[in-house]
Amino acid sequence: MSDQYTFANPVSLYHRGGFEAQPQEGPGLAAELGPKPDHGETSYRGTGRLTGRRALVTGADSGIGRAAAIAFAREGADVVLNFLPEERRDAEEVARLVEEAGRRAVLAPGDLTDEEFARGLVRTTVDELGGIDLIANVAGKQQHVEEIADLTSQQFEETLRTNLNALFWIVQEAVPHLPPGSTIVNTSSVQGYQPSPNLVDYATTKSGIIAMSQALAQQLAPRGIRVNVVAPGPVWTPLQVAGGQPDEAMADFGTSTPLGRAGQPAELAPAYVFLASPESSYVVGAVLSVNGGMPTP
Ligand code: NAD
Ligand code: MG
Numbered sequence: 001m002s003d004q005y006t007f008a009n010p011v012s013l014y015h016r017g018g019f020e021a022q023p024q025e026g027p028g029l030a031a032e033l034g035p036k037p038d039h040g041e042t043s044y045r046g047t048g049r050l051t052g053r054r055a056l057v058t059g060a061d062s063g064i065g066r067a068a069a070i071a072f073a074r075e076g077a078d079v080v081l082n083f084l085p086e087e088r089r090d091a092e093e094v095a096r097l098v099e100e101a102g103r104r105a106v107l108a109p110g111d112l113t114d115e116e117f118a119r120g121l122v123r124t125t126v127d128e129l130g131g132i133d134l135i136a137n138v139a140g141k142q143q144h145v146e147e148i149a150d151l152t153s154q155q156f157e158e159t160l161r162t163n164l165n166a167l168f169w170i171v172q173e174a175v176p177h178l179p180p181g182s183t184i185v186n187t188s189s190v191q192g193y194q195p196s197p198n199l200v201d202y203a204t205t206k207s208g209i210i211a212m213s214q215a216l217a218q219q220l221a222p223r224g225i226r227v228n229v230v231a232p233g234p235v236w237t238p239l240q241v242a243g244g245q246p247d248e249a250m251a252d253f254g255t256s257t258p259l260g261r262a263g264q265p266a267e268l269a270p271a272y273v274f275l276a277s278p279e280s281s282y283v284v285g286a287v288l289s290v291n292g293g294m295p296t297p
Contacts, residue, residue: 003045004270014038016261018254019236021247028238030062030090037236039067040266041097046074049277053077054129056121056174058112058166059139061090063237064187064230067265068136068272069105070097075273077134078104080125085109104129112139112166113158122173132174133182134276137167140187140205142244144198156201163205164212171216171227180224185275186213188231190291198246206231210287217285226284228275233291235263258293 002008015035022034030037044067055072059065061083069079079098083091091107098105106128110117125132141162145151167186174184188209195203210229217227234240234254241250254262271288274280289296 003043004040004266005045010259011261014261014264014267015236016255018251019262021250022241023247024238024242026086026242027084028062028242029087030066030238031093033236033238033241035236037063038264038266039063040070040269043266044071044074044269046071046076046101049075049273049279050134051076053134053276054125054131055134055136055276056080056082056125056132056170057136057138058082058121058170060094061087063138063239064232064235064265064268065136065138066090066094067269068138069094070101071269071273072134072136072276073098073101073103073105075277076103078106078129080106080108080121080128082108082110082112082121082139084111113161115165115169118166118169119173121170122177126177131179132177133179135170135174135184136272136276137170137184137186139166140239142199142202142239144243144245145200146198146246148200151200159201159205163202164208167209167212175220175225178225181278182225183276183280184213184216184220184225184227185272186227186229188213188229188287190231190233190289190294190296192231193296194294214285221284226275226280228280228283228285229287230268230271230275231287231289231291231296232268233257233263233289233294235265235268237265254292257291261292263290263292
């Protein structure tokens, strides 16, 4: 059976062309996307790169976070899965896959814009898994707004709280618990470098995540804690159809990348695993773009 190590043409590896408009309410569900995204369910093959690790993954129910959670488990990690309560259906599917990999899955539903809840995720991980040494901050809020006049203060603040404040709360809470060797992988975006006109609040946070991560990376490196960033390009996930893009943008979503297609969540997982694992021991404060070929600084 083919896995992520199978020699293949990246141009034709996955769905080419655009997608049908398929608006979803709320955070959206992977279960309702067509075509079905690939999160590595049948293809990701672990090789023991995260053996015995204790991981917290936010946004773990769907999209890139789901792909990371599946990969972490197949590489030997136990995983706390954070998601919003309305995404339980997606999250239970991930928990089943983690358990099928022989690892522990702990469901931790809740809203990251609630400071107490966000901080509490660290305690949950320590209590349930016996410690914490890997954090993948993948959760994110993206809602397109075409005109500055229509960008409400409420949305602006919620986007910042979800994408920036929660990251700060989780990392601050975790540092006293993180043993040397621990790794933090944060999630930016090509928007962090090439902001779209209709993603003012979101792009601001994705640029901010790079700055925050690079500042923290320098501060925490002497303690043996490495912080790095993954910067995805267009990836087929619920984020995009649940208000992330205008409906009409789905018709050519991802097609203007050099590879000519959107990425699949499974194609992001190896980046998270690499930055999480000891094999990247000298990689600190790096931003790993996984975007189908769009040039970045
Ligand atoms: P996704 O919708 O599958 O994942 C985002 C997750 O964020 C949701 O599943 C939800 O659980 C979580 N989330 C949102 N608000 C939350 C809140 N208040 N509290 C708790 N959890 C909350 O979409 P995805 O595309 O896999 O997104 C994952 C990350 O990748 C995000 O940070 C996003 O900005 C980033 N990203 C995605 C793309 C893309 O094209 N899909 C491109 C660049 C960056
Ligand atoms: Mg989701």
